[in-house]
Amino acid sequence: MRNKCSICDREKESGSDLCYRHEKAYKNLKKVYIKWKKAVNIDWNEYLKEVIEIPETGTWVKEVALNLINNQKTQTYL
Numbered sequence: 001m002r003n004k005c006s007i008c009d010r011e012k013e014s015g016s017d018l019c020y021r022h023e024k025a026y027k028n029l030k031k032v033y034i035k036w037k038k039a040v041n042i043d044w045n046e047y048l049k050e051v052i053e054i055p056e057t058g059t060w061v062k063e064v065a066l067n068l069i070n071n072q073k074t075q076t077y078l
């Protein structure tokens with residue numbers, strides 16, 4: 001069993017595939033998605049792609065979004 005984050009080489013959090021920083025970024029990504037959903041009709045996939053394009057998006061969040069797209073873990077989480 002891997003003990004490393006699926007994105008970086010840090011130790012992963014228990015109950016997660018991600019380390020503390022990436023897990024935090026992932027939670028934030030989901031939180032922001034809920035806000036977006038209220039304003040615009042966008043699906044999770046499109047949202048991830050949009051997030052990557054935004055210059056203000058933090059590195060951690062971008063890495064999580066890219067990882068989700070690349071692994072096609074793009075089914076709806078909500």
Ligand SMILES: [Zn+2]
Nearest residue numbers: 005008019022
């Ligand atoms: Zn990580």
